[in-house]
Amino acid sequence: MIDITGMLSGIGSNTFLLAEVNEAELGPFILASVLLSLIIIYLAAKIGGELCARVNLPSVLGELVGGVIVGVSALNLIVFPEGAEPIHSVLMDVVQLTANLDADALLAVFNSQSEVISILAEIGVVILLFEIGLESDLKELIRVGPQAAVVAIVGVVVPFVAGTAGLIAFFNVATIPAVFAGAALTATSIGITAKVLAELQTLSSREGQIIIGAAVLDDVLGIIVLAVVASLAKTGEIEITNVIFLIIGAAVFLVGSILIGRLLSPLFVSLVDNMQTRGQVLISSLIFAFVLSYIAAAIQLEAILGAFAAGLILAETTKRKELEEQISPIADMLVPVFFVTVGAHTDISVLNPLNPANREGLIIASFLVVVAIIGKVITGFTVFGQEGINRLAIGVGMIPRGEVGLVFAGVGAASGVLSESLDAAIIVMVIFTTFVAPPLLRIVFNQDDDDPGLPTDADSPSEMAEATAE
Amino acid sequence: MIDITGMLSGIGSNTFLLAEVNEAELGPFILASVLLSLIIIYLAAKIGGELCARVNLPSVLGELVGGVIVGVSALNLIVFPEGAEPIHSVLMDVVQLTANLDADALLAVFNSQSEVISILAEIGVVILLFEIGLESDLKELIRVGPQAAVVAIVGVVVPFVAGTAGLIAFFNVATIPAVFAGAALTATSIGITAKVLAELQTLSSREGQIIIGAAVLDDVLGIIVLAVVASLAKTGEIEITNVIFLIIGAAVFLVGSILIGRLLSPLFVSLVDNMQTRGQVLISSLIFAFVLSYIAAAIQLEAILGAFAAGLILAETTKRKELEEQISPIADMLVPVFFVTVGAHTDISVLNPLNPANREGLIIASFLVVVAIIGKVITGFTVFGQEGINRLAIGVGMIPRGEVGLVFAGVGAASGVLSESLDAAIIVMVIFTTFVAPPLLRIVFNQDDDDPGLPTDADSPSEMAEATAE
Numbered sequence: 001m002i003d004i005t006g007m008l009s010g011i012g013s014n015t016f017l018l019a020e021v022n023e024a025e026l027g028p029f030i031l032a033s034v035l036l037s038l039i040i041i042y043l044a045a046k047i048g049g050e051l052c053a054r055v056n057l058p059s060v061l062g063e064l065v066g067g068v069i070v071g072v073s074a075l076n077l078i079v080f081p082e083g084a085e086p087i088h089s090v091l092m093d094v095v096q097l098t099a100n101l102d103a104d105a106l107l108a109v110f111n112s113q114s115e116v117i118s119i120l121a122e123i124g125v126v127i128l129l130f131e132i133g134l135e136s137d138l139k140e141l142i143r144v145g146p147q148a149a150v151v152a153i154v155g156v157v158v159p160f161v162a163g164t165a166g167l168i169a170f171f172n173v174a175t176i177p178a179v180f181a182g183a184a185l186t187a188t189s190i191g192i193t194a195k196v197l198a199e200l201q202t203l204s205s206r207e208g209q210i211i212i213g214a215a216v217l218d219d220v221l222g223i224i225v226l227a228v229v230a231s232l233a234k235t236g237e238i239e240i241t242n243v244i245f246l247i248i249g250a251a252v253f254l255v256g257s258i259l260i261g262r263l264l265s266p267l268f269v270s271l272v273d274n275m276q277t278r279g280q281v282l283i284s285s286l287i288f289a290f291v292l293s294y295i296a297a298a299i300q301l302e303a304i305l306g307a308f309a310a311g312l313i314l315a316e317t318t319k320r321k322e323l324e325e326q327i328s329p330i331a332d333m334l335v336p337v338f339f340v341t342v343g344a345h346t347d348i349s350v351l352n353p354l355n356p357a358n359r360e361g362l363i364i365a366s367f368l369v370v371v372a373i374i375g376k377v378i379t380g381f382t383v384f385g386q387e388g389i390n391r392l393a394i395g396v397g398m399i400p401r402g403e404v405g406l407v408f409a410g411v412g413a414a415s416g417v418l419s420e421s422l423d424a425a426i427i428v429m430v431i432f433t434t435f436v437a438p439p440l441l442r443i444v445f446n447q448d449d450d451d452p453g454l455p456t457d458a459d460s461p462s463e464m465a466e467a468t469a470e
Numbered sequence: 471m472i473d474i475t476g477m478l479s480g481i482g483s484n485t486f487l488l489a490e491v492n493e494a495e496l497g498p499f500i501l502a503s504v505l506l507s508l509i510i511i512y513l514a515a516k517i518g519g520e521l522c523a524r525v526n527l528p529s530v531l532g533e534l535v536g537g538v539i540v541g542v543s544a545l546n547l548i549v550f551p552e553g554a555e556p557i558h559s560v561l562m563d564v565v566q567l568t569a570n571l572d573a574d575a576l577l578a579v580f581n582s583q584s585e586v587i588s589i590l591a592e593i594g595v596v597i598l599l600f601e602i603g604l605e606s607d608l609k610e611l612i613r614v615g616p617q618a619a620v621v622a623i624v625g626v627v628v629p630f631v632a633g634t635a636g637l638i639a640f641f642n643v644a645t646i647p648a649v650f651a652g653a654a655l656t657a658t659s660i661g662i663t664a665k666v667l668a669e670l671q672t673l674s675s676r677e678g679q680i681i682i683g684a685a686v687l688d689d690v691l692g693i694i695v696l697a698v699v700a701s702l703a704k705t706g707e708i709e710i711t712n713v714i715f716l717i718i719g720a721a722v723f724l725v726g727s728i729l730i731g732r733l734l735s736p737l738f739v740s741l742v743d744n745m746q747t748r749g750q751v752l753i754s755s756l757i758f759a760f761v762l763s764y765i766a767a768a769i770q771l772e773a774i775l776g777a778f779a780a781g782l783i784l785a786e787t788t789k790r791k792e793l794e795e796q797i798s799p800i801a802d803m804l805v806p807v808f809f810v811t812v813g814a815h816t817d818i819s820v821l822n823p824l825n826p827a828n829r830e831g832l833i834i835a836s837f838l839v840v841v842a843i844i845g846k847v848i849t850g851f852t853v854f855g856q857e858g859i860n861r862l863a864i865g866v867g868m869i870p871r872g873e874v875g876l877v878f879a880g881v882g883a884a885s886g887v888l889s890e891s892l893d894a895a896i897i898v899m900v901i902f903t904t905f906v907a908p909p910l911l912r913i914v915f916n917q918d919d920d921d922p923g924l925p926t927d928a929d930s931p932s933e934m935a936e937a938t939a940e
Contacts, residue, residue: 030585031592032767035760042757049747059747098768112585115500119586122501199748277519277529278669279802286803287512290505297502298568329796330803332749333756 026101026109033095033113038337040077040091041117044070045336058438060195063336065435067343078344080114121341122303124334125191125403129304130289131331132194132203132212133311134324138258140209141312147386148213151379155214155398156221159185159375166371167422171364176233177422180412183229184426185372187222189402189434190215190304191338196438197397200445207390207445210383211397216308220250222404223301226411233415249299254309257292261313269317281319282326288314342403346431350424361424368429373399373436393444400437405430496571496579503565503583508807510547510561511587514540515806528908530665533806535905537813548814550584591811592773594804595661595873599774600759601801602664602673602682603781604794608728610679611782617856618683621849625684625868626691629655629845636841637892641834646703647892650882653699654896655842657692659872659904660685660774661808666908667867670915677860677915680853681867686778690720692874693771696881703885719769724779727762731783739787751789752796758784812873816901820894831894838899843869843906863914870907875900 048066049059070077076090092110101109141148164182167173173181193215197203203212224246231239272284289310296306314323350358380395409426412418418426518536519529540547546560562580571579611618634652637643643651663685667673673682694716701709742754759780766776784793820828850865879896882888888896 027588028767028773031589031773032764034589034593035596035764035767035773039757039760039764042753042760046745046747046750046753046757050745053746095768112589115582116586116589118497119501119504119582123504126505275516275520276523277516279799280516282799282802283512283516283806287509287516290509290512294502294505294509297498297505298565303498303501303505326799326802329749329752329799332752332796333800336753 026105026112029095029099029101029105029109030112030116032099033091033109034116036091036094037078037113037117038120040070041067041337041340044078044340044343049336056442058196058199058442060192060199060339061435061438063339064192064343064346067340068346068348069343070340071344071346073346073348078117078341080118080341080345081111117337117341120334121338124331124336124338126289126293126303126307127327127331128191128195128335128338130307130311131324131327132190132198133308133313134315134320134327135198135203136209136212136308136312136315137204138312138316140204140206141213144206144210144213144386147383148210149217150382150384151210151214151394151398152217152221154382155188155218155376155379156186156225158378159371160225162375163368163371166367167364170367173422176236177412177417177419180229180233180408180417181368181422181426183225184401184405184408184412185368185375185429186218186225187401187404187408188215188218188376188398189400189404190219192400192402192434192437193397193441195335195339196441200442202393202445206386207393207397210386210389210394214379214394214398216305218398219302219305219404220254223250226408230411230415233412233417246300250301250305253296253299253301254305257295257306257309258313261288261292261309262316265313265317268314269319272319279326281322282330285310285314285319285323285327342406342434345406347427348431350427351431357420358424361421362428364422364425365428365432368425369432372401372429372433390444393441396437396440396444399440400434401430402434405433496575496582499565499569499571499575499579500582500586502569503561503579504586506561506564507548507583507587508590510540511537511807511810514548514810514813519806526912528666528669528912530662530669530809531905531908533809534662534813534816537810538816538818539813540810541814541816543816543818548587548811550588550811550815551581587807587811590804591808594801594806594808596759596763596773596777597797597801598661598665598805598808600777600781601794601797602660602668603778603783604785604790604797605668605673606679606682606778606782606785607674608782608786610674610676611683614676614680614683614856617853618680619687620852620854621680621684621864621868622687622691624852625658625688625846625849626656626695628848629841630695632845633838633841636837637834640837643892646706647882647887647889650699650703650878650887651838651892651896653695654871654875654878654882655838655845655899656688656695657871657874657878658685658688658846658868659870659874660689662870662872662904662907663867663911665805665809666911670912672863672915676856677863677867680856680859680864684849684864684868686775688868689772689775689874690724693720696878697770699878700881700885703882703887716770720771720775723766723769723771724775727765727776727779728783731758731762731779732786735783735787738784739789742789749796751792752800755780755784755789755793755797812876812904815876817897818901820897821901827890828894831891832898834892834895835898835902838895839902842871842899842903860914863911866907866910866914869910870904871900872904875903 044066045063048062050062052062053059067078069075072079076088078091079087079089081087089110092106095109096106160182163185164178167178167181168175193211194203197208197211202208224243227246228238228243231237231242268284268288272280289307292306292310293303294306297303314320350361352358353362376398377395379398380391380393383389383391383394405426409423409430412426413423514536515533518532520532522532523529537548539545542549546558548561549557549559551557559580562576565579566576630652633655634648637648637651638645663681664673667678667681672678694713697712697716698708701707701712738754738758742750759777762776762780763773764776767773784790820831822828823832846868847865849868850861850863853859853861853864875896879893879900882896883893
């Protein structure tokens with residue numbers, strides 16, 4: 001027989017309410033709530049982005065702030081189910097105006113809608129990293145590889161050591177929570193930095209490529225650090241085999257996918273050239289990007305690493321320009337979902353100094369913010385053998401912790417090792433670094449523009465490579 | 471506090487870190503399964519589409535057949551949860567290779583993945599209808615409005631009366647199930663027809679616009695017929711107020727949205743012209759399309775009607791060309807998800823005559839197929855006042871029942887009024903009309919091309935309108 005219930009709802013069911021709620025009846029309501037969520041997300045992204053663009057700030061900052069406004073901190077329109085705690089969704093109130101669902105059904109629709117928006121946000125950041133990979137230059141990345149590696153490693157070690165030691169020495173924090181907070185200081189949000197670089201059109205500059213290379217390595221290091229501290233928090237020990245598995249997996253994946261990908265890319269181009277139906281370049285490339293993303297996710301890395309590798313490989317083919325044009329509207333559609341939901345997840349009430357409960361957290365947060373910024377800014381000054389490079393820009397580019405920092409705070413809170421004030425302090429640090437980095441990046445790159453010699457010099461290798469690729 | 475669980479599932483922590491199964495832990499697996507589903511869907515769509523293009527069949531037929539192959543009929547890769555019955559997902563077996571989830575967690579991932587793919591499919595058909603609206607010509611649609619209305623009404627009344635009466639007279643079916651089966655014969659799949667017309671580049675011909683107009687009206691009529699027969703099946707009575715509400719709602723929505731939309735579109739254009747950030751035309755248009763889709767869904771119509779209306783309105787602005795270019799990659803990405811999942815939902819085992827259980831259904835199905843085809847083909851011959859129009863093409867364009875027919879079969883099966891053989895017969899009729907219409911449409915439109923006088927005549931009004939719009 002045909003799958004009737006699925007067809008009707010257009011969809012499936014919420015896992016936990018399967019028995020009680022007739023999924024068939026909920027399908028149209030889930031679609032309606034997803035459409036309404038997207039309307040709100042796009043409005044928040046566009047209004048925030050346009051306002052920022054008008055005061056000469058990067059529009060991604062506007063998308064994050066727009067997300068904060070529609071999210072859990074203010075309007076409660078875009079909120080996500082949070083474990084046991086009940087949460088109030090104003091969006092569901094709007095849907096309920098015409099839907100008249102009972103409480104169970106409404107909860108099922110809310111959960112499904114949140115699930116879909118979360119996955120759209122994740123596909124958004126996958127597409128963003130694919131686009132960043134496409135706009136990057138593999139040869140330049142390899143050339144600046146050693147510098148990027150030093151930037152990444154210094155940017156992990158310094159904030160970790162300084163943060164952990166400082167918390168123990170100045171705030172009498174116990175070792176394990178201090179290690180956890182120190183670990184949260186190591187992350188770099190590749191998404192936010194890459195988006196700002198793209199907006200400033202400095203992605204293909206030498207500084208841009210060092211930042212991207214270091215941020216990708218930081219992502220891998222972050223996964224390893226998280227695995228270490230989480231197992232430390234849970235069992236008090238470090239599972240060495242697990243860590244070794246992750247390191248080998250990451251190395252084999254990044255090197256292997258690029259080597260094999262480069263071998264296979266002529267085959268890819270000739271396959272695409274022989275296709276006759278609409279969207280052949282785009283769909284073939286998406287298949288390739290999603291395969292690498294799936295492999296990266298399956299071996300416990302992150303999907304975005306696979307998408308970035310796919311973009312790097314396809315950037316070397318003759319299809320690059322066509323693909324960039326076609327991926328651009330898709331990125332425009334999906335990437336704001338990611339930034340707005342990152343903002344929507346962020347509860348800025350921890351920043352309110354009038355609430356006495358926040359004060360201890362804010363004091364610790366001030367320390368973490370200082371370590372977070374200094375620990376990354378100094379990385380720029382470790383870059384060797386690059387004359388006249390904008391070292392400050394590189395360091396500033398590594399500042400934003402973004403969604404990666406929030407994952408640390410989340411794992412810490414879930415494992416119960418973090419006190420409430422320390423958890424709040426980490427979140428304040430994440431918010432501050434995330435929101436301060438985009439305008440700072442614009443300032444430090446604009447200074448660079450005043451020196452007429454440098455941009456040309458920095459841009460030329462990638463421009464040459466681009467000309468060769470076409 | 472920050473929304474930690476959502477954030478975690480939203481971004482990808484390593485799963486082995488948390489003790490119990492919860493949503494946070496499943497996030498990366500849901501993303502991985504969605505990516506794997508999309509890979510399979512794109513492969514099925516591209517391989518099917520390319521093979522069909524090579525034998526001169528519409529590629530949408532290849533996407534449907536590709537869906538059947540990866541779906542519940544054959545490979546069980548893209549399957550959907552089906553009420554109480556357990557279902558085997560080969561895709562989940564693949565995910566499980568690297569995931570090692572327990573049974574509950576695996577089911578939760580499967581359900582979430584199905585949910586996301588179903589919503590992506592629905593957003594796909596929303597984008598398709600938006601694109602069809604953009605490529606349509608409101609003035610031409612209004613001009614052929616009376617003819618389209620006659621085609622729509624005849625195409626609903628004739629199959630309904632002939633089907634219901636025939637089932638009662640020849641097959642001794644009781645009245646209510648006969649009415650239900652008759653109702654299932656009334657639907658037209660606007661998605662499939664519109665996609666084939668776009669592929670044949672006959673969408674803006676007069677025939678194309680009559681078909682689109684009639685299919686849109688058929689969609690509205692279908693919703694009304696479904697509401698009537700569903701309440702008839704449930705209570706034995708027809709809820710007149712409900713029907714009147716639907717009719718008034720549909721009329722007010724379609725006329726109102728187009729009138730208000732045309733008034734507001736100069737404002738829209740000047741707003742977009744003043745924006746400075748990336749994707750301004752696309753995102754503003756998507757907000758507009760999703761708002762109308764949401765309103766249509768909220769008043770119990772279908773989201774696709776709102777998307778179509780939005781496309782029609784924006785087609786009259788100066789942004790049409792830019793928008794068509796930008797919406798095209800998004801349609802390439804999302805529309806195949808719709809067609810492949812329609813195919814994946816279709817269980818062709820009911821077509822096997824070697825299974826004795828299918829025989830009664832197949833005999834009834836033969837009757838339904840004949841009524842389904844004749845009942846729609848004759849509609850072309852009711853078109854008045856249009857000299858030299860391809861009447862056969864109009865009738866053939868109304869044949870495919872597609873996903874709309876499956877909804878009828880689903881509601882019938884869920885309400886328990888349909889016997890198993892009658893339900894199977896409806897499904898066979900839906901499969902046959904859906905799969906036969908695309909190649910037939912190509913044949914009847916190609917005949918038209920042989921007559922050199924007609925295409926020019928039929929194309930000119932819309933081409934003129936297009937030139938004016940730009």
